[in-house]
Structures are given as C-alpha cells and as structure tokens.
Amino acid sequence: MQGENRPGPLVGIVMGSDSDLPVVKGAAEALTLLQIPFEVRIISAHRSPLQALEYARTAAERGLKVLVAAAGGAAHLPGLLAALTPLPVIGVPVGTGTLGGLDALLSIVQMPRGIPVATVAVNGAFNAGVLAAQIIGASDPEVRKRVAAYRERLAAEVGEKDARLQS
Ligand code: RP5
DSSP: OOOTTSOOOSEEEEESSGGGHHHHHHHHHHHHHTTOOEEEEEOOTTTSHHHHHHHHHHHTTTTOOEEEEEEESSOOHHHHHHHHOSSOEEEEEEOOTTTTTHHHHHHHHOOOTTOOOEEOOTTOHHHHHHHHHHHHHTTOHHHHHHHHHHHHHHHHHHHHHHHHHHO
C-alpha cells in the first residue's frame, strides 16, 4: 500500500510473464539505487492484450514518465506499449528459450519508423533502469545529480581496481 506522502511512481516496469522477474529485478535495483519511485506489473501483449492497452493508454495521466518493458521470445510488449503511449519506452529483451534472446532483441529493436523503443542489451534490465533515470533527469536536476554521483562512483571503482593492479 502506498502512503499518502509517498511520491507516485515515475517509472512503470512491465514484464510479459513472471518468468521474466529474475531479469527485471535489475531495473528495480537501478531505480532503487537512483531513488526513482517505480511500479512493477505483469502484463502480456499476447495473453492479456486488453490490459496492455489500458495500461499504456493511462500511463501518462497517472504520472508515469518512462516505461520499461521486458519480454522474451516474440517480444511484442515494448512495441505495443510504445504504439499506445506518448511516453518513452525502454525495451529489455529477455534471454529465454532456444534462441537465447536474439529473437527478443530483434523483435524489440526493429521498430517501424515513428514508433521507437529504446532497446538495451539482452537481459540488460539494470541499464534500462539507469536510462529511465537519465530520461527523468533531463528535466529534473536532483535526479541528474544522483545519476552524476552514480557515475562518479563507477569511475572511482575503476580507479581503485587499477590502483590495486598497479600495486
Ligand atoms: C514472453 O514469453 C514473456 O515475456 C516471457 O519472456 C516468455 C515466456 O513466458 P512464460 O511461458 O514463461 O510465461 O511473453
């Protein structure tokens, strides 16, 4: 339950199946790290298309700023949501089944002109969360500062590893 003073979610994370959850957790992890409120839903482009339509069409008016959509196989969920909302959609191809995620990657990345989906690597949900924060940060200086601080930590880690190697 959401407390009255808690900010509403800014990012909607949607996955096609609960079997995507181990991958999708990466997006939640990044958004938690960057202190961006989010919600997580299971909605399928194929098995529950009407819920997908309802979710996408109401996402902006509910205050969401970015959608992260993860799916495997014939991964139509990110593209379907992108077709139905003016919000930016980040697609996460989930590596499942015999084709190991190449199928999902191509399904998500090959959008027709005019309806883009920003696509991250197969199972690259963490980066989807970071990218969602960066998109929000473009118009929110506080979020931008948090993203900058995160990058400074990354750089410091590289520096520490290099220093250990040199010692
Ligand atoms: C896609 O089919 C889901 O996103 C999932 O990656 C894949 C397999 O779904 P399940 O059969 O595990 O529910 O729609």
